[in-house]
Amino acid sequence: xxxxxxxxxxxxxxxxxxxxxxxxxxxxxxxxxxxxxxxxxxxxxxxxxxxxxxxxxxxxxxxxxxxxxxxxxxxxxxxxxxxxxxxxxxxxxxxxxxxxxxxxxxxxxxxxxxxxxxxxxxxxxxxxxxxxxxxxxxxxxxxxxxxxxxxxxxxxxxxxxxxxxxxxxxxxxxxxxxxxxxxxxxxxxxxxxxxxxxxxxxxxxxxxxxxxxxxxxxxxxxxxxxxxxxxxxxxxxxxxxxxxxxxxxxxxxxxxxx
Amino acid sequence: xxxxxxxxxxxxxxxxxxxxxxxxxxxxxxxxxxxxxxxxxxxxxxxxxxxxxxxxxxxxxxxxxxxxxxxxxxxxxxxxxxxxxxxxxxxxxxxxxxxxxxxxxxxxxxxxxxxxxxxxxxxxxxxxxxxxxxxxxxxxxxxxxxxxxxxxxxxxxxxxxxxxxxxxxxxxxxxxxxxxxxxxxxxxxxxxxxxxxxxxxxxxxxxxxxxxxxxxxxxxxxxxxxxxxxxxxxxxxxxxxxxxxxxxxxxxxxxxxxxxxxxxxxxxxxx
Ligand SMILES: Nc1ncnc2c1ncn2[C@@H]1O[C@H](COP(=O)(O)OP(=O)(O)OP(=O)(O)O)[C@@H](O)[C@H]1O
Ligand SMILES: [Mg+2]
Numbered sequence: 001x002x003x004x005x006x007x008x009x010x011x012x013x014x015x016x017x018x019x020x021x022x023x024x025x026x027x028x029x030x031x032x033x034x035x036x037x038x039x040x041x042x043x044x045x046x047x048x049x050x051x052x053x054x055x056x057x058x059x060x061x062x063x064x065x066x067x068x069x070x071x072x073x074x075x076x077x078x079x080x081x082x083x084x085x086x087x088x089x090x091x092x093x094x095x096x097x098x099x100x101x102x103x104x105x106x107x108x109x110x111x112x113x114x115x116x117x118x119x120x121x122x123x124x125x126x127x128x129x130x131x132x133x134x135x136x137x138x139x140x141x142x143x144x145x146x147x148x149x150x151x152x153x154x155x156x157x158x159x160x161x162x163x164x165x166x167x168x169x170x171x172x173x174x175x176x177x178x179x180x181x182x183x184x185x186x187x188x189x190x191x192x193x194x195x196x197x198x199x200x201x202x203x204x205x206x207x208x209x210x211x212x213x214x215x216x217x218x219x220x221x222x223x224x225x226x227x228x229x230x231x232x233x234x235x236x237x238x239x240x241x242x243x244x245x246x247x248x249x250x251x252x253x254x255x256x257x258x
Numbered sequence: 259x260x261x262x263x264x265x266x267x268x269x270x271x272x273x274x275x276x277x278x279x280x281x282x283x284x285x286x287x288x289x290x291x292x293x294x295x296x297x298x299x300x301x302x303x304x305x306x307x308x309x310x311x312x313x314x315x316x317x318x319x320x321x322x323x324x325x326x327x328x329x330x331x332x333x334x335x336x337x338x339x340x341x342x343x344x345x346x347x348x349x350x351x352x353x354x355x356x357x358x359x360x361x362x363x364x365x366x367x368x369x370x371x372x373x374x375x376x377x378x379x380x381x382x383x384x385x386x387x388x389x390x391x392x393x394x395x396x397x398x399x400x401x402x403x404x405x406x407x408x409x410x411x412x413x414x415x416x417x418x419x420x421x422x423x424x425x426x427x428x429x430x431x432x433x434x435x436x437x438x439x440x441x442x443x444x445x446x447x448x449x450x451x452x453x454x455x456x457x458x459x460x461x462x463x464x465x466x467x468x469x470x471x472x473x474x475x476x477x478x479x480x481x482x483x484x485x486x487x488x489x490x491x492x493x494x495x496x497x498x499x500x501x502x503x504x505x506x507x508x509x510x511x512x513x514x515x516x517x518x519x520x521x522x523x524x525x526x527x528x529x
Contacts, residue, residue: 149353151349151351151353152353152355154323154353155349155353155355155366156366156370157341158321158322158341158346158347159341159346159366159367159370159371159418160342160343160370160371169369169370173357174357176357250356250357250358250359250398251400252400
């Protein structure tokens with residue numbers, strides 16, 4: 001490897017970039033009020049303390065539970081409804097007024113109603129996560145069904161396929177790439193929903209930690225949660241991408257990307 | 259002809275399509291009119307005609323994918339209204355399932371027909387081998403050339419063992435050598451499995467080589483402008499049919515009919 005190749009290696013570039021930013025942060029942060037920026041070293045110490053006390057781990061566990069429950073609920077409800085709306089015009093016309101209306105309302109605006117209906121506990125948090133997650137999943141599934149190659153439907157029909165066979169042998173597998181991107185969008189939305197829900201409704205979890213330390217102006221602890229959230233987001237998105245690759249193994253490689 | 263030796267009757271078929279005019283309005287155009295012929299059991303019939311003359315439309319009606327506006331299709335004396343197990347269509351656009359490998363694509367019809375796994379697998383293996391793709395049995399369609407994909411489409415249609423094989427330019431995107439190899443393979447399969455074939459092509463030599471009769475479509479709307487009996491002895495793959503002097507006569511006759519008006523494009527015949 002020449003020096004030039006080394007300097008242009010993507011990992012070298014990434015590491016350098018991170019080191020430079022961390023150094024600048026440390027430099028600026030230690031010269032101003034710690035409430036504004038804190039410093040990487042202070043954040044590392046805060047991280048150590050939240051780990052040692054078990055606070056961070058239990059918050060992450062609580063958040064993961066809510067995210068997973070809301071996401072799975074959105075999956076098992078959003079995908080079938082999206083499939084049915086995509087395949088059957090009657091179902092589309094019956095349901096699309098509600099889907100469109102709910103989709104444009106910011107889900108946060110519904111939190112007072114959710115509190116009235118589901119209280120202030122875990123159940124309400126799961127409902128909020130479900131609410132933010134179900135739409136990208138449902139709408140992507142719907143779009144996926146509409147994009148299934150009509151010629152493949154006709155091919156199966158020419159072999160005498162029943163409606164049920166068309167559904168399971170053509171529509172669903174044909175819509176899988178779209179469903180998978182819906183899940184990828186959905187997982188990001190689920191994390192947003194989880195944080196919002198726990199900030200408003202939580203007495204535990206990462207969202208609660210955020211409001212709690214924010215109120216105390218403990219900037220270093222707030223950053224610990226933010227970074228943990230980023231890690232969680234990356235982890236969950238990579239998991240969905242892994243599943244996505246498993247399902248899309250038949251597709252041509254994305255070799256054309258620069 | 260009695261209904262016993264008639265595999266398929268195409269009775270006074272007419273088909274219209276709405277088309278968009280330059281002015282943006284819709285107008286109904288007759289594509290097929292009064293198309294009428296019988297296909298005998300075990301007969302190989304080619305339908306030849308200029309591009310846009312309605313060959314695919316005719317085959318789709320026989321396959322039960324499109325309804326005729328006039329007349330209809332009869333099989334064993336009964337009017338058909340949709341697809342059936344006794345017919346298989348090889349699509350001009352091939353239509354392989356991209357998420358299924360070659361084997362699974364070939365199994366499609368049998369799977370829909372409810373055949374058990376071992377039966378499907380055995381049939382798929384047999385027909386994948388027949389079209390010379392055993393090395394690619396587990397490849398996905400995007401990993402195959404156009405010609406290989408077309409062979410998968412043929413294997414898929416054969417796998418359900420239909421009486422009537424409907425083929426829409428199945429060798430259209432193959433190189434000449436592969437196509438000619440498959441002509442012989444097709445003739446052997448048809449002979450062994452006693453199939454009736456309705457074969458759409460615009461390739462004159464292919465039509466003469468394969469067919470017992472050639473139905474020529476022409477005009478606007480398209481009707482049958484000629485029916486040629488190709489009475490070379492069989493099996494044709496055992497000698498060089500194309501060296502026969504009458505092969506050249508058939509070819510000249512078809513060229514005359516297809517190039518009438520100076521262009522092979524049906525759409526321009528109106529002018
Ligand atoms: N669904 C449709 N809607 C409107 N017009 C159609 C439709 N299908 C076919 N046509 C028209 O009918 C005519 C015949 O089309 P068809 O596909 O049957 O031709 P073809 O003989 O198979 O041509 P080619 O050799 O190019 O495949 C064309 O003018 C086409 O535009
Ligand atoms: Mg055609």
